[in-house]
Amino acid sequence: MKIDRVEVRVVGPKVERYTWSHDLPEQYMTNTLVRVYTDEGVDGVGAVANYTSYDYDRYTAEALRHLIPILIGKDPLKRESLLKEIWPRCFPLPPGAVAAIDIALWDLYGKLCNQPIYRLLGGARDRIQSYASTPMFEDVPAYLKFVEESVEQGFKAVKFHCWCLPDKDLELARAVRREYPGDDVKFMLDAENNYTYNGALRVAQELVDLGFEWFEAPLFDYDLEGYRRLTKAATVSILPSGNWFQDLHSFKHALTSGAWSIARTDVTVMGGFTQGKKAMALVESMGMRCELMCWGCTLVSAANLHLTLAHNLGHYFEQAVPYDSYEYGMKQVIRTGSDGIVEAPRGPGLGLEIDWEAMEKATIHSLSA
Numbered sequence: 001m002k003i004d005r006v007e008v009r010v011v012g013p014k015v016e017r018y019t020w021s022h023d024l025p026e027q028y029m030t031n032t033l034v035r036v037y038t039d040e041g042v043d044g045v046g047a048v049a050n051y052t053s054y055d056y057d058r059y060t061a062e063a064l065r066h067l068i069p070i071l072i073g074k075d076p077l078k079r080e081s082l083l084k085e086i087w088p089r090c091f092p093l094p095p096g097a098v099a100a101i102d103i104a105l106w107d108l109y110g111k112l113c114n115q116p117i118y119r120l121l122g123g124a125r126d127r128i129q130s131y132a133s134t135p136m137f138e139d140v141p142a143y144l145k146f147v148e149e150s151v152e153q154g155f156k157a158v159k160f161h162c163w164c165l166p167d168k169d170l171e172l173a174r175a176v177r178r179e180y181p182g183d184d185v186k187f188m189l190d191a192e193n194n195y196t197y198n199g200a201l202r203v204a205q206e207l208v209d210l211g212f213e214w215f216e217a218p219l220f221d222y223d224l225e226g227y228r229r230l231t232k233a234a235t236v237s238i239l240p241s242g243n244w245f246q247d248l249h250s251f252k253h254a255l256t257s258g259a260w261s262i263a264r265t266d267v268t269v270m271g272g273f274t275q276g277k278k279a280m281a282l283v284e285s286m287g288m289r290c291e292l293m294c295w296g297c298t299l300v301s302a303a304n305l306h307l308t309l310a311h312n313l314g315h316y317f318e319q320a321v322p323y324d325s326y327e328y329g330m331k332q333v334i335r336t337g338s339d340g341i342v343e344a345p346r347g348p349g350l351g352l353e354i355d356w357e358a359m360e361k362a363t364i365h366s367l368s369a
Contacts, residue, residue: 003039005036005368006036006368006369008064008100009033011030011329011359013329013358016324018135019136020164029325030050030051030052030058031047032050032100033100034046034064034068035104044111045107046103046272046299048060049268050096051296060100061366064100064101070082077112083274099267100272102271102273102275111349116344118307118309119310121277122310124309126309128341129157130319131188132336134161135161143172144176147176150321154340157185158185158188160172161190161192170206173189183211187210191215193221200215203215204234204236205234213237214239216241216264217240227259227260228257231261238261239263240254242264242266242293245265262289263288263289266293288313289313290313290314294317294318294319295320297326305334306350331352332352
């Protein structure tokens with residue numbers, strides 16, 4: 001089997017846009033798809049998402065312009081050698097560009113084997129509890145209304161993206177705990193790397209009293225010393241955003257530094273399944289949990305769901321809500337059930353059917369080799 005064609009498509013749909021911090025405008029959500037075709041009629045699709053402030057992103061596709069010619073005529077099952085060959089073709093190399101290719105190769109492999117990717121990677125389970133991962137809303141009443149609606153739908157956990165201002169964020173945390181005082185609904189807070197150390201410590205200590213499940217990204221991910229101090233000072237679980245350690249060596253260094261209570265990464269940040277499964281092995285060797293960042297467009301969420309289900313290292317799937325903006329261009333989607341559970345896609349590879357006509361309508365940039 002040989003690769004005979006590769007297409008790259010940048011999809012920028014006109015959907016409702018959101019933000020997750022007081023200092024960010026509503027974000028443009030760009031879905032970059034790579035489709036790998038073979039001479040035996042089997043194809044594979046991979047996708048990565050970018051979130052930008054002023055326009056749809058095209059830089060991932062432009063990096064792929066220099067990588068996809070290398071794939072032509074190659075065996076798509078030789079993933080390790082292909083990744084090594086494309087590595088020096090574009091500098092600096094965005095991990096998302098590598099990830100889109102690698103995910104497509106795994107999707108192709110899954111279709112060839114007639115197996116979903118999570119089974120090929122280990123198949124530890126086929127279902128997992130979900131949490132609703134919110135955008136930023138205007139005020140506390142809007143959050144309380146959204147939590148009420150989420151619980152009615154079946155969610156048993158909610159993570160807040162809010163203003164990333166300690167006083168306002170604590171106001172929300174106190175309000176939701178007053179409304180839901182028991183342990184029936186779990187809550188998490190994500191500060192998107194925005195706090196100072198003193199602000200983070202103050203919030204972390206109160207989140208302990210409020211019984212929050214975890215405190216995510218209070219500091220910039222690279223501030224390992226700040227995270228070490230914070231993790232020692234407060235008993236709420238501390239984890240990073242998962243966006244900024246984009247290779248195995250730096251990720252390993254962070255894991256061994258004692259900075260976090262729980263690890264966090266993403267298939268598209270780490271460069272695809274081939275590197276992602278190695279990252280999970282590193283986490284397991286440390287005896288840690290890993291809560292993957294599953295937020296975003298359906299194909300990206302699906303990739304992270306497969307890696308999550310392949311292992312027993314995480315307790316949750318991150319469900320981006322409201323649903324509609326993230327589901328554009330899909331005939332099949334991932335949604336949390338009335339029991340708060342997400343189940344594995346049933347089809348081979350990524351296991352979800354794409355609406356290629358819709359993707360074509362929203363394509364703002366494309367290239368092929």
